[in-house]
Amino acid sequence: xxxxxxxxxxxxxxxxxxxxxxxxxxxxxxxxxxxxxxxxxxxxxxxxxxxxxxxxxxxxxxxxxxxxxxxxxxxxxxxxxxxxxxxxxxxxxxxxxxxxxxxxxxxxxxxxxxxxxxxxxxxxxxxxxxxxxxxxxxxxxxxxxxxxxxxxxxxxxxxxxxxxxxxxxxxxxxxxxxxxxxxxxxxxxxxxxxxxxxxxxxxxxxxxxxxxxxxxxxxxxxxxxxxxxxxxxxxxxxxxxxxxxxxxxxxxxxxxxxxxxxxxxxxxxxxxxxxxxxxxxxxxxxxxxxxxxxxxxxxxxxxxxxxxxxxxxxxxxxxxxxxxxxxxxxxxxxxxxxxxxxxxxxxxxxxxxxxxxxxxxxxxxxxxxxxxxxxxxxxxxxxxxxxxxxxxxxxxxxxxxxxxxxxxxxxxxxxxxxxxxxxxxxxxxxxxxxxxxxxxxxxxxxxxxxxxxxxxxxxxxxxxxxxxxxxxxxxxxxxxxxxxxxxxxxxxxxxxxxxxxxxxxxxxxxxxxxxxxxxxxxxxxxxxxxxxxxxxxxxxxxxxxxxxxxxxxxxxxxxxxxxxxxxxxxxxxxxxxxxxxxxxxxxxxxxxxxxxxxxxxxxxxxxxxxxxxxxxxxxxxxxxxxxxxxxxxxxxxxxxxxxxxxxxxxxxxxxxxxxxxxxxxxxxxxxxxxxxxxxxxxxxxxxxxxxxxxxxxxxxxxxxxxxxxxxxxxxxxxxxxxxxxxxxxxxxxxxxxxxxxxxxxxx
Numbered sequence: 121x122x123x124x125x126x127x128x129x130x131x132x133x134x135x136x137x138x139x140x141x142x143x144x145x146x147x148x149x150x151x152x153x154x155x156x157x158x159x160x161x162x163x164x165x166x167x168x169x170x171x172x173x174x175x176x177x178x179x180x181x182x183x184x185x186x187x188x189x190x191x192x193x194x195x196x197x198x199x200x201x202x203x204x205x206x207x208x209x210x211x212x213x214x215x216x217x218x219x220x221x222x223x224x225x226x227x228x229x230x231x232x233x234x235x236x237x238x239x240x241x242x243x244x245x246x247x248x249x250x251x252x253x254x255x256x257x258x259x260x261x262x263x264x265x266x267x268x269x270x271x272x273x274x275x276x277x278x279x280x281x282x283x284x285x286x287x288x289x290x291x292x293x294x295x296x297x298x299x300x301x302x303x304x305x306x307x308x309x310x311x312x313x314x315x316x317x318x319x320x321x322x323x324x325x326x327x328x329x330x331x332x333x334x335x336x337x338x339x340x341x342x343x344x345x346x347x348x349x350x351x352x353x354x355x356x357x358x359x360x361x362x363x364x365x366x367x368x369x370x371x372x373x374x375x376x377x378x379x380x381x382x383x384x385x386x387x388x389x390x391x392x393x394x395x396x397x398x399x400x401x402x403x404x405x406x407x408x409x410x411x412x413x414x415x416x417x418x419x420x421x422x423x424x425x426x427x428x429x430x431x432x433x434x435x436x437x438x439x440x441x442x443x444x445x446x447x448x449x450x451x452x453x454x455x456x457x458x459x460x461x462x463x464x465x466x467x468x469x470x471x472x473x474x475x476x477x478x479x480x481x482x483x484x485x486x487x488x489x490x491x492x493x494x495x496x497x498x499x500x501x502x503x504x505x506x507x508x509x510x511x512x513x514x515x516x517x518x519x520x521x522x523x524x525x526x527x528x529x530x531x532x533x534x535x536x537x538x539x540x541x542x543x544x545x546x547x548x549x550x551x552x553x554x555x556x557x558x559x560x561x562x563x564x565x566x567x568x569x570x571x572x573x574x575x576x577x578x579x580x581x582x583x584x585x586x587x588x589x590x591x592x593x594x595x596x597x598x599x600x601x602x603x604x605x606x607x608x609x610x611x612x613x614x615x616x617x618x619x620x621x622x623x624x625x626x627x628x629x630x631x632x633x634x635x636x637x638x639x640x641x642x643x644x645x646x647x648x649x650x651x652x653x654x655x656x657x658x659x660x661x662x663x664x665x666x667x668x669x670x671x672x673x674x675x676x677x678x679x680x681x682x683x684x685x686x687x688x689x690x691x692x693x694x695x696x697x698x699x700x701x702x703x704x705x706x707x708x709x710x711x712x713x714x715x716x717x718x719x720x721x722x723x724x725x726x727x728x729x730x731x732x733x734x735x736x737x738x739x740x741x742x743x744x745x746x747x748x749x750x751x752x753x754x755x756x757x758x759x760x761x762x763x764x765x766x767x768x769x770x771x772x773x774x775x776x777x778x779x780x781x782x783x784x785x786x787x788x789x790x791x792x793x794x795x796x797x798x799x800x801x802x803x804x805x806x807x808x809x810x811x812x813x814x815x816x817x818x819x820x821x822x823x824x825x826x827x828x829x830x831x832x833x834x835x836x837x838x839x840x841x842x843x844x845x846x847x848x849x850x851x852x853x854x855x856x857x858x859x860x861x862x863x864x865x866x867x
Contacts, residue, residue: 141165158253176250186255203622204264225251232750332405369397426630444571445534449546476517518542534569549573549635550655567645575633579679583620587612594756609675631670741767747777747791774798793822808837
């Protein structure tokens with residue numbers, strides 16, 4: 121097949137497009153992602169329906185055309201089978217259910233992973249129907265209205281659950297009373313702002329973004345670390361709404377060219393939520409971001425915030441010291457402050473004097489002396505830290521180290537008899553040492569003062585209401601490394617339900633990287649060793665990286681592998697623990713895919729012939745040809761067969777497979793049944809007609825379950841068949857067993 125792909129070659133053969141038109145459409149897809157048919161139609165080079173019909177015909181699939189004035193009658197129960205976000209993202213829509221089969225419209229019938237995902241979510245067999253992208257978008261909008269974006273007029277009759285308390289300052293009344301200053305006092309605007317904030321508090325949002333667009337004002341909430349659209353406000357209310365946010369937080373509404381900061385409070389369900397408000401001038405007006413700080417939020421015990429047993433033991437040993445510095449690092453929103461509060465809460469007592477310097481005070485800790493840092497009033501962190509050291513403290517918390525002066529005072533305080541906790545913005549624990557030295561701290565001071573560094577991230581949890589077991593996929597195993605996944609892991613994924621809004625995730629958990637400053641690392645710091653050398657020493661002493669801690673929590677069902685890969689980058693394992701023996705990798709992968717064990721027929725047990733052959737490292741590899749038009753299935757089958765020691769060849773249709781058989785003469789063929797150009801049945805018959813290929817074993821992949829089909833497959837010359845979806849361990853066992861029987865007969 122040429123580089124045009126299946127659809128491109130098909131359209132050229134059908135005469136629907138030429139090479140030049142196809143090249144233009146392919147280039148257009150890079151700037152405007154879409155199906156090839158949509159790209160051709162957009163350029164006026166082909167009719168989108170003709171492209172979809174040709175594709176459907178070649179794949180022996182039905183075609184469905186959406187007509188606006190004759191929409192299909194799809195019941196609510198059918199629509200509820202798949203979440204809206206999943207359908208929009210994967211280009212699939214449920215059309216009907218017949219018995220245990222769900223019929224779905226797809227825009228890309230060649231993407232077999234979509235069908236597999238639908239099977240997994242619905243628990244039903246799936247029948248694909250081809251649809252144009254344009255028709256899909258119109259039908260999707262009809263079945264799944266954009267309920268995430270609420271119209272402003274729907275809120276006019278709503279009653280807010282919370283009420284904003286104005287800032288103590290009344291500076292806004294000194295502004296010349298222009299129209300905007302009058303409009304913001306109107307009850308509808310006040311009610312709208314209260315609704316936005318109380319809805320965010322109800323949803324558990326950490327931030328609210330109010331963003332001016334060209335034609336409207338968009339409101340978004342950050343929930344569980346990700347932003348989502350919640351409200352669209354008409355453009356003519358933009359100035360009044362933004363001014364209301366500025367007034368409630370004590371900002372100057374007449375100043376629109378400079379960023380401003382302010383604060384306020386929200387009374388919500390009998391509690392007060394601190395609001396940190398900031399504005400930023402943008403192209404279409406001032407953007408407002410409100411951080412919600414729930415001062416009444418419960419502080420969990422230190423053993424319930426995500427530390428694994430060994431890091432928890434080390435962290436407790438840090439907190440039991442009388443002097444030294446503990447740093448918690450990570451980007452904004454990674455939960456650093458919550459970890460610090462938890463640490464302080466674990467050591468507070470009537471015999472300890474603990475003082476904090478914060479900007480702002482996010483949580484109230486009884487028994488702790490909390491101080492608000494106010495740089496505008498001449499009370500920055502550095503001078504405040506000096507003052508606290510004269511207050512006979514047993515422990516100090518400095519909200520954040522931002523510059524040379526604060527870092528120096530903090531390190532010297534930790535060196536002279538005080539326990540000090542603080543935060544720093546770095547990517548990982550070893551990088552924190554480099555950052556401190558970049559702040560012109562003497563290496564000996566850093567080495568002498570530091571007790572330990574905790575790097576932290578937050579990853580989303582699978583929704584407990586809809587989580588189901590889900591062993592790692594071949595792609596995940598390849599990205600992560602088989603030996604780094606626990607063989608007995610309880611991996612899960614959320615399917616999406618009402619309680620999680622169809623997202624499959626709800627809540628977050630912390631992953632950690634804890635670096636203990638031991639004598640070896642102190643020597644490296646004093647000698648200005650590289651960050652890589654410090655990291656290697658920390659790994660040798662037992663430090664688990666963020667990535668490894670995330671994989672451990674995924675194995676416990678607390679998060680997912682995809683979520684860990686989203687939040688942190690894969691790190692390289694220690695050289696000493698490099699996964700060199702292929703047998704160890706094979707065992708690890710085999711255990712992983714055995715999470716849902718199935719009874720194996722006696723014939724699938726590998727014989728002594730095969731075991732001896734695999735055990736001999738000098739024995740030539742047996743060659744297996746995989747004939748499958750689905751890239752997803754091909755990659756999975758290839759991956760697991762290679763782990764079993766086979767050499768794997770690939771072909772994406774029966775004709776290419778037949779050419780490969782003649783040229784390469786493989787020992788074994790694993791073939792799909794339904795493929796373009798030449799299907800699996802025709803290929804098998806052609807191979808069996810050639811006496812020189814009589815020794816080639818053939819295993820057919822199919823979703824057909826009827827007895828008549830089984831008889832037809834075996835009559836055509838296949839040695840065995842296996843049902844889809846393919847379970848990799850069962851497939852590998854069948855291949856080995858058939859080869860073993862073949863060798864036994866030959867002997």
